[in-house]
Amino acid sequence: MLTGLDYIYYVYVMKPATPIGQFEQVVLTAVLALAENAYGVTIHAEVGRLLAPKPVSLGAVYATLDRLEEKTLITSWLSDPTPERGGRSKRHFRLQSSGERALRESVAASRRVCETVEGIWSSLPASSGRRWKPVR
């Protein structure tokens, strides 16, 4: 029975990196870019910069950070109180190794999408006036 359970474990458990959505990818990128300075306000600002000009709410960033922490892609901790925040602590975030792997795979997929789309658009002659039509 243990052999059967081991088989099930390796088939169902040892799977590739956790898939992430587009917004999760952006938030992970912000956490990676900010390194030791990644907390709610700075992550929100960085996500806003990456997605500009689309506005991003702080609540959406919080919800995504919570989802990523639940997936164990990031971890968080409370810092010491800071005087500029009325003596309140900051909750810092850091990428886990599983988060780095998920981000790496997501970026690779995005790169393949970009190359494919740019390849199609660049193959259309600019002066021909023809528009690309999907294959039917």
Place this chain on the structure above:
Amino acid sequence: MTDVPSPRLEALATRLLPPVSAEDVLGDLAESSRSNREYLRQFMSVLPRVVWTQVRRRATIGGLVFHGIVAAISLLAVLAPLEQAVAWLGAAITWACWVAACALAAAYGPPGTPFKWDNRIVAAGYLAALGSAAVLGLPTLWVGAALAAGFIVTLLLAMPWVTSAAPAALSPETLADHARHFQRLIRWRNARESLAGLVVIGANAAQLRGEPVGLEWTSHALFIVGALCVMVFLHTGAASRVVPNGLSPAALLRFHRDEIARQHRVLRAVPIWYLGPFVPGVLVLGVDRWSTHPGAAAGGLVGMALVFGFVWWLNIKGGQSLAHQAGEVEALERHS
């Protein structure tokens, strides 16, 4: 920025935010807002998400569903036998009001104690549920008794689990405590499931008496066999272990890591050892009912499939939590 937010606005935000999240969220709002209006706008966007986050973390979806089911069964048990016409929509509203209040009570519990609720919200929710029952024409006393009984049953079933507080963050000094705490949780889980198994066996054995041997009799017998199979596996393949004394730190790490991995495998195999033994009984009962009530039989089979799927999903979530714990132990192993 010293006047943002105003003291009154900050006091309101402090009161409305769950205590666990208040510290860092209030700081983020104060740092990122240039005016009271912007502070209020950001606060309104943040509040629902922060509350929902704490509901998911402190009450958990599985816990909410379990509590909801127990409360629904309690209400049904009390309201169904009554002769007066019961407004079932009113009962559903009362039930929803009570479950929502319990979810909020969990979310707004004190920080530092993950499983403590805000008793004032529990009390207010109970009064609100009674009030809605009275307004909607339900028998208030019976509803109050049912909700109280359901709440007590939920607490009793969850109590051994939640009162054994988890030790501090994992470190070489707290490793032994973590290992013993983990085995204690497994023991309580197995005890709870064994008790549920005895209830299943008792209920089906009572059905066997006086029942002629046929498909229904066979289904009850299969349920008894299924429950016995589950109980045997709980105390063999899924059994807890005693943490050996006198182990070196490296050996203790290996023991704890291997135990987490073993229980993770157990959870991932729940469809085989926990749900599988009951499938023959469900199918035989479904075949028996099909001849007389095909619609009800089909509905029953679909319902059981949904329940089995939900139990499977719950155990997958449990497995993810174990995977996280295993990661922490492996990180400790690498650094030791």
